Amino acid sequence: MFFEKEKFIARRKAAFIICATVFMLLRDAQPASAQPAGTVRAAKDIRYATRSGSDAKLNSLDVYTLEGQAAAKPVVVFIHGGGWRIGDKQSGAKVKAESFAKAGYVFVSINYRLSPAVTHPAHIEDVAKALRWVHGNIATYGGDSSQIFVMGHSAGAHLAALIATDDRYLNAEGMSLKNLRGAILLDGGSYNMTAAIGKDERIADAFGSDKAAWKQASPVYNVSQGKNIPPFLIIYVATREATKRQSEQLAKALTDSGIKADVQPASNKTHATLNKELGLPNDPPTAQVYAFLKSLTNAVR
Missing domain, CATH: 1.20.5 (Single alpha-helices involved in coiled-coils or other helix-helix interfaces)
Structure with missing residues (x-):
């Protein structure tokens, strides 16, 4: 017992x-x-254009939003790098998407056709079509179509700068530079292609061998007053002399034309880590990007 x-x-x-x-x-x-209110939702592989003979994914984009958001949010459209030849909308997008969505933005990451299968102006025409889609459809995803920012890294920085300075591409899509609130450039080295040292082969791959065409595709040579070019934030890796020169030349062209341009060196970064770490807590370039966005959100142009 x-x-x-x-x-x-x-x-x-x-x-x-x-x-x-x-x-x-x-x-x-x-x-x-x-914590459903803090969940970032992704709508992936949305077609923004149909191109015959081209992989559908190359003309697609992903939209990231914060679940439960109420008012329409400003929109950041990210253009990946890769020398106009490689890369994808998901490259480095996860950290950025989480950060930007939770900071009160709708984050869009786009693909575009790549060289050598296509050459200029195919890449920038795709960027323009993606922006047209964003402008016409982003309200469905909680975005404010009157507050669209473009941001790009490396070759994507070149495309972001070109779409924000050469109005022909947006005009062809029924838009104008007034539809862009601002441009954020991350360590681009081809704002002036005619002076892009050591890049001749890569540029020729994507833009052909005619250097007159290189000049036409250079954002520096498309800057002028009266075009409604938006404000720029230009960040470059402090130890990279080539991107420093290119960034300062573009900033000078902009400010000489009365356009706001803030150029900032990024210390303790490489070309890769500037992109990879953007969106992380306590990251100085991230803080600069958010300060720039905040300064222009709801600003009247």
Whole structure:
């Protein structure tokens, strides 16, 4: 009888321990499932254009939004780099998408056709078509079509600068430079292609061998007053002399034409980490980007 009683007590203790363990596990798991308002949702592979003979994914984009957001949010459209030849809308997008969506922006990352399968102006025409889609459809995803910013890294920075300075491409899509609130450039080295040292082969791959065409596709030579060119934030890696020169030349062309341009060196960064780490907490370039966006949000142009 004594042993039976001990077994009973032992079974009750074991049952209590199991119940307590389950309770603690459920309690610890609760916060993760109780934050739907902080969940970033992605609508992926949305076609913004149809091109015969081209991979459909090259004319697609992803839209990232914060679940439960109320008012329409400003929109940041990101253009990936890769020398106009490689890269994808998902490259480095996860950190940025989470950060920008949670900071109160709708984040869009786009693909475009790549060289050598296509050459200029195919890349920039795709960017223009993507922006037309964003302008016409982003309200469905909680975005404010009157507050669209373009941002690009490397070759994507060149495309962001070109779409924001040469109005022909947006005009062809029924838009204008007034539809862009601002441009953010991350370590681009081809704002003036005629002076892009060591890039001749890569540029020829994407823009042909005619250097007159290189000049036409250079944002520096498309800057002028009266075109409604938006403000620029130009960030370059502090240790890269080539991108420093290119960034400062573009900034000078803009400011000489009365256009706001803030040029900033990024210390302790490489070309890759500037892009990879954008959106991380305590990242100085990220803070500069958010300050720039905040300064222009709801501003009248």
